[in-house]
């Protein structure tokens with residue numbers, strides 16, 4: 001694969017497709033962010049949404065971790081809330097808090113007012129950024145959108161939440177309204193992701209970060225059909241489809257069944273257990289605890305290697321954190337992790353302690 005004169009490193013895409021790889025591919029959720037002094041400097045003069053709206057700057061920020069860390073994929077710099085604005089709900093991104101809606105979504109009228117959007121018309125800058133990156137990056141570009149539960153939770157709660165009380169109450173008390181909302185969100189995000197792939201994203205990730213707050217039964221009844229529909233709509237495009245949320249150990253099998261081709265795993269579930277749950281037809285991505293990046297290098301290296309041994313046991317594995325890079329992380333620690341992941345021999349049989357050694 002080439003971009004003009006640049007050869008594109010495709011080990012990330014090969015691993016997504018469970019094909020043999022020379023090295024385990026690695027990228028980090030939130031790999032462009034406040035841990036990087038250059039990013040903090042840009043943020044002194046631009047808000048996050050301003051960066052998103054300026055294709056040249058947005059492409060530069062997207063590319064920074066590729067050049068600084070040596071990761072095997074870039075992820076579009078944007079936010080899951082960007083298309084929420086295009087659907088007619090205004091919000092702000094508050095530092096150290098997250099998205100806060102100007103007016104939360106609570107009533108039938110609020111759901112009726114939410115509208116579909118044409119990505120080329122409503123968010124032309126996103127697609128322009130993707131086109132520019134797809135022509136110039138030395139690694140594949142991952143596009144993304146928020147998952148329907150996570151977007152609904154911000155809309156309904158009005159901001160971050162601990163217990164998703166209003167969201168789950170709507171699900172139970174007003175199933176008709178809930179289903180209307182899920183249908184609108186999943187359809188809009190599926191159109192948005194399709195546009196990203198058509199503009200040049202090689203893979204997409206659905207960040208349903210907070211869906212792990214649901215029981216397996218609630219996920220099956222109230223969310224899974226919509227995720228399944230999104231994934232089925234996108235499957236014919238041939239791009240790998242990553243589905244991720246935190247606290248989702250019990251849901252991993254459901255994610256694979258819903259049609260994800262790559263399942264993201266947080267740090268709570270060991271990757272061998274995740275593999276048992278999802279079967280052999282999908283790839284896995286994860287799952288170093290982001291807090292391990294605050295450990296001394298020797299301790300960090302042990303943790304990275306422990307993750308690699310479990311993850312690389314079967315084909316189709318992408319190294320990542322179990323959630324996003326924390327803002328106070330040391331950039332040098334991320335560089336070390338990339339080096340160690342790339343030094344690991346993916347095909348060497350994992351070294352298991354013998355029964356005698358364990359005894």
Ligand SMILES: Cc1c2[nH]c(c1CCC(=O)O)Cc1[nH]c(c(CCC(=O)O)c1C)Cc1[nH]c(c(CCC(=O)O)c1C)Cc1[nH]c(c(C)c1CCC(=O)O)C2
Pocket residue numbers: 028029030031032033034043048075076077078079080081093094095096097098099144207209324
């Ligand atoms: C839940 C969620 C959001 N946004 C996103 C999610 C899903 C991933 C996850 O679970 O973390 C997705 C997201 N947000 C951002 C990206 C960029 C791409 C990347 O490097 O991963 C991605 C993939 C930029 C951003 N989006 C945000 C930042 C924080 C830094 C800044 O304000 O510049 C970044 C880099 C703001 C944001 N936006 C959101 C939150 C919770 C926050 C953090 C608030 C804070 O810590 O100040 C909503």
